[in-house]
Amino acid sequence: MRRGYSPRGHTVGDDGDEDRRRRAAVRRGGDALRPALRLVEGGAEPESPRRTARARERTRQKVAATPVDRQSNTRSVRARQTQRATATKASGPRRRVIKRRLPKIGNPKRRLRLGMTLILLIFAIAGGRLVQLQVTDAAAYAADALGQRLQEEIIPGSRGSILDRNGERLAFSGAARYVYADPELIEDPKKAADKLTPLLGIPTRELADKMKQTKGDGPPSRFEYLARGVDVEIGDKIEKLEIPGVRVAYDERREVPGQDLAANIIGFTGLDGNGLGGMEASYEDILAGRDGERKYEVSASGQEIPGGFHREEKAKPGSDLKLTVDSDLQYQVQRILSDTMAKKNAEFGAAVVMDADTGEVVSMASAPSYDAANPMEYDKSLRGDRATDSVVEPGSIHKAIVVGAALEEGIIDRDSEPVVGPTITKADNTYRDTHPHEKRPMTIGGILAHSSNVGTIDLADKLGPEKLYEYQKKFGLGAGTDVGVAGEAAGIVREPSTWQGSDFGSIPIGLGVAVTPLQMAAGYNAIANDGMYVQPSLVECTISPDGDKDKADAPKSHRVFSKKTARDLQYVLQGPIVVPDGTGTLAKIPGYNVAGKTGTGKLVRDGEYAPGEVASFVGFAPADKPEYTVAVFAYTPGGGGGEVTGTAFRDIMQYTLGHYRVPPSTEKPADIEVYPT
Incomplete structure (x- = not known):
């Protein structure tokens, strides 16, 4: 069959070729009217609309008239595929088809199960943490948070x-x-x-x-x-x-x-x-x-x-x-003590005033002193209490213990006149009196008035070391008074078993013994108190915030001497003041009988003797009816006890008697001579 129309660019020969291809396709079971596909450069050749319509109509009529045959249909499909392949091969080189492997699609059910498991696990962890925070550890966390805000x-x-x-x-x-x-x-x-x-x-x-x-x-x-x-x-x-x-x-x-x-x-x-x-x-x-x-709870600010x-x-x-301290008396005692130190060029001093009956300390002074409101501005050495922490040798004030013990033990009486030599030797040390004399009788009051070393050592020899040591302890030496001041020293009193050589001469006259000023004041106060030692006290009572008073415990007491011995000792101790050349004449007070003793010893510092002298005067008044005991100590470059501290003792005692309105003595002063006539 010929067609009158040829597309642009085609020749008659080309149409012949096209007819041959179409007939071949019909023989293979294809559509004679459908042109074979072929690849041409620049794209496919366009087909005439009229030819295409007629071809589709013939194909439709043929399909309608032909029964359905799957096998022939399959062969027809295969024929068309072969035809297209031939056309492709004829039109040019075959393109390589690269097959790509698509990713495998996951199982959605599996993903859902995994996701659900993860969600449940997260909820379980969160829930457990909430239980821990709100139940188990709630109190602890709340307390910690509150603590940070408090x-x-x-x-x-x-x-x-x-x-x-x-x-x-x-x-x-x-x-x-x-x-x-x-x-x-x-x-x-x-x-x-x-x-x-x-x-x-x-x-x-x-x-x-x-x-x-x-x-x-x-x-x-x-x-x-x-x-x-x-x-x-x-x-x-x-x-x-x-x-x-x-x-x-x-x-x-x-x-x-x-x-x-x-x-x-x-x-x-x-x-x-x-x-x-x-x-x-x-x-x-x-x-x-x-x-x-x-x-209280605070905010961040x-x-x-x-x-x-x-x-x-x-x-x-x-x-x-x-x-028990009287501030008015304390002021005067401190003033007098400071003036004495300045006049005598003393390094330090101490003074004590005690009530003879009760043992109450009505004044206890140290000089130099310090401002207790600003203590750190002063040297540490000034912040202590010299009356309780200074350890000194008592010197001749110790002789009253020897005389009192000899009286108590019946070795002598107040009117005894023992013979006293000019010297006495103990081991390699010879002792002599400050008032030279020949071997002759002396009164007991005279031994104290002239502070006879030889007479005192003679009495100690008759008394014996053990008895002397016993009375030293009764006198309160070698032990703290427990008056209540921090840092109180105990002093040193040696047992007789440790004595050797010259100790038998030195200890009776107050050398080789270490005491505090308060200890000696308390010992002499026992003499003033008719032989009864009363522990010194500084505290009267405590007062609670509600105003309730709680009196301090009663001070401890013990008897040192009998009342008779004490009275005899009160009498003979007037010797140093009433005897014209006695060691304590500077302590005289008009209208009052005064009893007391002077002393000169050494300062014990770090277990050794320090240079200089410790002058002292301890006594009581009125001697015939004692009311107050006064002790004065001063560490000076040198000088005797009466010379250095006699005036200070007098001034303190005189002010004390006047301050407390103590009546003057009604008895005459003791009639004492050093050497009996």
């Missing part, structure tokens, strides 16, 4: 006052301020310290270290003291600085209105308010108050949260301590 503030417990026997305050706690820091709220410790140093007088580095946040295993500190006992005015200035994390609160500071008045007895406290010396230290448990505490946690434990004040 601010602690100390409420100082008022320290008790120290009063004299008349109720005058010797030391008390006055209003002050303390400065503290919350390190958690301080951003720049160095900057804050720079502002505080000029006001507090504390080095910047020290303040900055306190304000740094604590680093360690424990919880961070929210409270650090920066200074205590700060003046109220200084505290107000610090508050005006408004330094974040630095606060000022009420505090107390120890006030001592008398400054050095009775400072050796009162003692002093540290910056934290604790007692460090004297009665402040000895009676710390009674004087110290119990601090209270205030805890450090302000208290209204309605938040708040707990306050009230402070408990300490009790007052009422002493």
Whole structure:
């Protein structure tokens, strides 16, 4: 079949070829009217619309007239595939088809199961953690969180006052301020310290270290003291600085209105308010108050949260301590002692005034002294009490013990006249009297008046070392008096088994024995108290914050001499004052009979004798009816006891008798001669 139309670009020959291909396709079972596909450069040759329509119509009619045969249909499909392959091969080189392997699609059910498992696991972990936080550890976490928000503030417990026997305050706690820091709220410790140093007088580095946040295993500190006992005015200035994390609160500071008045007895406290010396230290448990505490919840800015946690434990004040000391008398005794030291160029001195009946210490002075309100500004050696911590040789004041023991043991009586030689030798040491004389009888009052070494050693030989040692102990030597002042020394009294060589001559006259001024005052007070030793006391009572008084325990007492021996000793001890050339004539007081003894010994320092002399005078008045005992000691470059301390003894005793309105003596002074006529 020929067609009248040829597409553009085709020739008749080309149409012939096309007819042949179409007939071949029909023989293979294909569509004779469908042109074979072929690849041509530039794309497929367009086909005439009219031819295409007629071809589709013939194909439709043929399919409608032909029964359906799957096998022939399959062969027809294969024929067309072959035809297309042949056309492709004829049109040019065959392109290589690269088959790509598509990824395997996962199983959605498996993914769902895995996802569900993960979700359930997450919920289980979260739920378990919630149970732990809200049930198991809820209290601990809540407490920890609260602890981080809590601010602690100390409420100082008022320290008790120290009063004299008349109720005058010797030391008390006055209003002050303390400065503290919350390190958690301080951003720049160095900057804050720079502002505080000029006001507090504390080095910047020290303040900055306190304000740094604590680093360690424990919880961070929210409270650090920066200074205590700060003046109220200084505290107000610090508050005006408004330094974040630095606060000022009420505090107390120890006030001592008398400054050095009775400072050796009162003692002093540290910056934290604790007692460090004297009665402040000895009676710390009674004087110290119990601090209270205030805890409250604060915000991040450090302000208290209204309605938040708040707990306050009230402070408990300490009790007052009422002493037996008379502040008026104490002032005069300190003045007299200081004047004596200045005149005699003494390094230190001590004076004690005791009530003969009760053993109460109404005055106990040390010189030089210090300001108990500012103790750290003074050398440590000035902050003690010379009456209780200085260990000295008693010297000739020890002779009264030997004479009293000889009287008590019946070796002599008040009217005895033993023969006394000019010297006596013990081992390699020869002892002689300061008043030279030949071998002759002397009165007992004369032995004391001239402070005879030879006469005293003779009496000690008759008494024996064991008996002398026994009376030394009864006299209170070698043991602390437990008067209550911190740091009291016990002194040294040697047992007879340790005596050797010249000890048998030295110990009776007060050499080789170590005592404190208070011990000798208490011993002579036993003579004044008719032979009854009464433990010296400084505390009358304690007064609770409620005003209840608790009297101090009754002092211990024991008998040293019989009343008769004591009375005889009171009489013969007037010898040093009434005998014209006696060692204690400077102690005379108009209108009063005075009994006493002078002494000169050595200072024991670090177990060795120090250069210089310790002059002393111990006695009581009125001698016929003793009311008060006075002891005065002074460590000087040299000089006898009467010369150095006689005047001081007289002035102290005279003021004491007048202060307490003691009536003058009604009996005549003792009639004593050194050598019997």
